[in-house]
Amino acid sequence: MTMLRLHARAKINWTLDVLGKRPDGYHNLDMLLQSVTLQDTLTIQPAAELSLETTGWPKIRVDERNLVLRAAQALIQTTGTKLGARIRLEKRVPMGAGMGGGSADAAAALLGLNKLWDLRLTHEALERIGLSIGADVPFCVRGGLQRAGGVGEVLHPLETPRVLFLVAVQPCRGLSTKDVFAALRLEDIAPVHRPNNDRAMVALKAGDLPGLASAMGNVLEPVAANLRPEIQGCVARIRATGAIRAQMTGSGSAIFGVYATERDARAALGALRCVYRNIWVMSTAKEGVVFEP
Numbered sequence: 282m283t284m285l286r287l288h289a290r291a292k293i294n295w296t297l298d299v300l301g302k303r304p305d306g307y308h309n310l311d312m313l314l315q316s317v318t319l320q321d322t323l324t325i326q327p328a329a330e331l332s333l334e335t336t337g338w339p340k341i342r343v344d345e346r347n348l349v350l351r352a353a354q355a356l357i358q359t360t361g362t363k364l365g366a367r368i369r370l371e372k373r374v375p376m377g378a379g380m381g382g383g384s385a386d387a388a389a390a391l392l393g394l395n396k397l398w399d400l401r402l403t404h405e406a407l408e409r410i411g412l413s414i415g416a417d418v419p420f421c422v423r424g425g426l427q428r429a430g431g432v433g434e435v436l437h438p439l440e441t442p443r444v445l446f447l448v449a450v451q452p453c454r455g456l457s458t459k460d461v462f463a464a465l466r467l468e469d470i471a472p473v474h475r476p477n478n479d480r481a482m483v484a485l486k487a488g489d490l491p492g493l494a495s496a497m498g499n500v501l502e503p504v505a506a507n508l509r510p511e512i513q514g515c516v517a518r519i520r521a522t523g524a525i526r527a528q529m530t531g532s533g534s535a536i537f538g539v540y541a542t543e544r545d546a547r548a549a550l551g552a553l554r555c556v557y558r559n560i561w562v563m564s565t566a567k568e569g570v571v572f573e574p
Contacts, residue, residue, distance in 0.1 A: 284326040286573040289389035291380040293530045296476035297499040316424045316566040328367040337372030348387040377455015379531025388421035424569020443488035446546040449537040451559040452515035461532040494526035505533035522549035
């Protein structure tokens, strides 16, 4: 095997609810997560040592904090392999956006190196290793549409019969998940911001966009908007383009709009490009990591 090429897909949150704080300081969550077609690309080939080079977004860390390198080191520590790899990361998913770009890259590294090094670890084992790297990594290993509990690692797969079309915008600087949760006050969560996960699940399965729109919600959105006021204005602008719903994903700072058709999404993309530089059109996907043939 000379080279692998994988696509690491971003995610969006149809819903995000915070149920309470845990003894370990983290929060129990209830979310609906969905893979989308906006993606980074990893090229992996055998080498004597482990190395990483990156292109795309500026200021990507290439040190022990980089999630791709952390994923590779976790595999080495788990299996004891002495093999190396040269990894090239083409970055397209925005950073600090709540779209799981770094987690998707880590998931792709786990899956790709597992195959390159012939480690034969199961997906379940890779998800366990991924959790040690970040809470979104197990989802990104699995991909598709999942209801996620715990800190995001308790996953229940759901059917995704209909492809939905989205536009995502990052209207401001990125946000740190740690900073957003530090600013969260559970007693201040208003019922209007809480999603109805059960109704959202039914609506997604039925392809019922109005039902989905009414059931969506992200309790972190008002918290993030206090840190980045541009978020609130972006939600309003996306809604004005005819989006069925506009909402922040994850802990921000990206906002996405849901559209009835691809044509509607592309029309919105054209209108919003006049205002925002960091903007993408995409659709929902059934896989989180895709190997090129």
